[in-house]
Amino acid sequence: MKKEKVLEVNNLKISFRTPNGLVRAVRDISFDLYKGETLAIVGESGSGKSVTNRAIMGILAGNGIIDDGSIMYRDQDLAKLAEANFHAIRGNKLGMIFQDPLSSLNPTMKIGKQITEAMLVNGNRIKNKMIDMYHTEYYEYVNKKKELELARKNTKTKIFEVQLNNELSKLDKKSKISELKQELKLQLSSIKVEIPPYKKKFLEKKAEAEEALKVETIKIREDEAKELKVLKNRFADAKKELSKFTKGTSEYDAHSAIVKGIRKEILNNKENFKRQLHVTKKEAYERAIEIMNEVGIPEPEKRFNQYPFQFSGGMRQRVVIAIALMANPEVLICDEPTTALDVTIQGQILNLIKNLKKQRDLSVIFITHDLGVVANVADRVAVMYAGKIVEYGTSEDIFYNPKHPYTWALLSSVPDLDTKEKLLSIPGTPPDMLYPPVGDAFADRNQFALKIDFEEQPPFFKVSDTHFAASWLLHEDAPKVEMPNIVKQRIEKYKAQEKAFQQSKGAQA
Numbered sequence: 001m002k003k004e005k006v007l008e009v010n011n012l013k014i015s016f017r018t019p020n021g022l023v024r025a026v027r028d029i030s031f032d033l034y035k036g037e038t039l040a041i042v043g044e045s046g047s048g049k050s051v052t053n054r055a056i057m058g059i060l061a062g063n064g065i066i067d068d069g070s071i072m073y074r075d076q077d078l079a080k081l082a083e084a085n086f087h088a089i090r091g092n093k094l095g096m097i098f099q100d101p102l103s104s105l106n107p108t109m110k111i112g113k114q115i116t117e118a119m120l121v122n123g124n125r126i127k128n129k130m131i132d133m134y135h136t137e138y139y140e141y142v143n144k145k146k147e148l149e150l151a152r153k154n155t156k157t158k159i160f161e162v163q164l165n166n167e168l169s170k171l172d173k174k175s176k177i178s179e180l181k182q183e184l185k186l187q188l189s190s191i192k193v194e195i196p197p198y199k200k201k202f203l204e205k206k207a208e209a210e211e212a213l214k215v216e217t218i219k220i221r222e223d224e225a226k227e228l229k230v231l232k233n234r235f236a237d238a239k240k241e242l243s244k245f246t247k248g249t250s251e252y253d254a255h256s257a258i259v260k261g262i263r264k265e266i267l268n269n270k271e272n273f274k275r276q277l278h279v280t281k282k283e284a285y286e287r288a289i290e291i292m293n294e295v296g297i298p299e300p301e302k303r304f305n306q307y308p309f310q311f312s313g314g315m316r317q318r319v320v321i322a323i324a325l326m327a328n329p330e331v332l333i334c335d336e337p338t339t340a341l342d343v344t345i346q347g348q349i350l351n352l353i354k355n356l357k358k359q360r361d362l363s364v365i366f367i368t369h370d371l372g373v374v375a376n377v378a379d380r381v382a383v384m385y386a387g388k389i390v391e392y393g394t395s396e397d398i399f400y401n402p403k404h405p406y407t408w409a410l411l412s413s414v415p416d417l418d419t420k421e422k423l424l425s426i427p428g429t430p431p432d433m434l435y436p437p438v439g440d441a442f443a444d445r446n447q448f449a450l451k452i453d454f455e456e457q458p459p460f461f462k463v464s465d466t467h468f469a470a471s472w473l474l475h476e477d478a479p480k481v482e483m484p485n486i487v488k489q490r491i492e493k494y495k496a497q498e499k500a501f502q503q504s505k506g507a508q509a
């Protein structure tokens, strides 16, 4: 069976404008995410893990720009998506949880309110239906308009680069910049001409949708009035019957029960009609309790009315996960979700994420700087360094057959599982992303670096159908280099542990 692709990142490049120049945070990365899998993105601090995922979520900092590439979710490019559509996808299809659960919770608002807030705010069902009806036309119109903004941003970046270029004279800079501005002007006017037909199409579709939903709303109200009338008549009749009996008799009790039953029916009926129009408080409450149970928050009815400070760190992270799950997302991005927690709690949250993934067939992106955490959760692993993916493969590929010297370094710096001792820290520091190196960014810190590593960016070499690494060492003409002994020992240990684990599973079965 072919696996279903949920997310596809292609040649993504992201930079930040800063007073010192352009920080090239993400430098041409591509990866896929399949339905029901966990992809771990691993790398040292500053390698671009969070920036990549913030771009997917549409929450890049204001000075950040997607320079190039696409982020395809189903058939939509999130890199080009307009704000309004982004909210629909971000809120519903993609969820994200962060390292520090406290910073994603409001300390002065009850947990229950925080869990139900988005569902209630976005709960106008009629409006949502309407937006669905003109979604495509709106998307095309807004994206056309967005081309103006993109052109402006691109020119800004180009001007910025000219200004920073020390090889140009003042005069050259001036003429280059005025050239760029002229170009932009032409570009803008040609885009502006194309906008009106899109606007017209959108407005027509919108009017059509509004009319259709108006009719539907009236119909719902009429149906409600009709049903209510029938119920109220039944209620009046039942009450009349009841008045024939004396209190305390068994006939009275039986008829009293009938009256109560009808009253309940009336309330249910009102609630159900309300739900056709919008999400009700009761509905949001019921859903919150269900999700709180699912993420392992005990006594959810009581917890619903408490504040964040009344929760432990692990419980707070469960609340944050509950908030992300309320909208039933298809993709869950976890950015270092356990880093701020102590080891036992860490394990519990990892297990929770693993179980949720399995039960809900979620696609998970799991970001961490700790390869040690990854072995347990990930189906596939992408290793990032200095804004690039340097190696990717299945968990087995990366743990048992790592090929890139940076992956070796990461593996040898994982704290030993028995002694908890960190064996080697990676010597040196990552490069300054204002001036990314021309060749393999890891060359400076790589004891096996070849001359070409300093000169040319290595392409991805195929190790197997699932496994790729960008290291010149994999070139057929490169000298044969063995991985360091410490990494070999690590791998043997991982294999032994895995074998013992499988045997214990077999023994239990």
Ligand SMILES: Nc1ncnc2c1ncn2[C@@H]1O[C@H](COP(=O)(O)OP(=O)(O)OP(=O)(O)O)[C@@H](O)[C@H]1O
Pocket (backbone or CB within 6 Å): 016, 017, 018, 023, 024, 025, 043, 044, 045, 046, 047, 048, 049, 050, 051, 052, 061, 062, 063, 064, 369, 433
């Ligand atoms: N708003 C910003 N302005 C300028 N540079 C930024 C901004 N945000 C991130 N960066 C830079 O982008 C690069 C990648 O940062 P990112 O946060 O993605 O790292 P990370 O891999 O998530 O690291 P960590 O493990 O520390 O979370 C870093 O060099 C960082 O300094």
Ligand SMILES: [Mg+2]
Pocket (backbone or CB within 6 Å): 049, 050, 051, 335
């Ligand atoms: Mg980060």
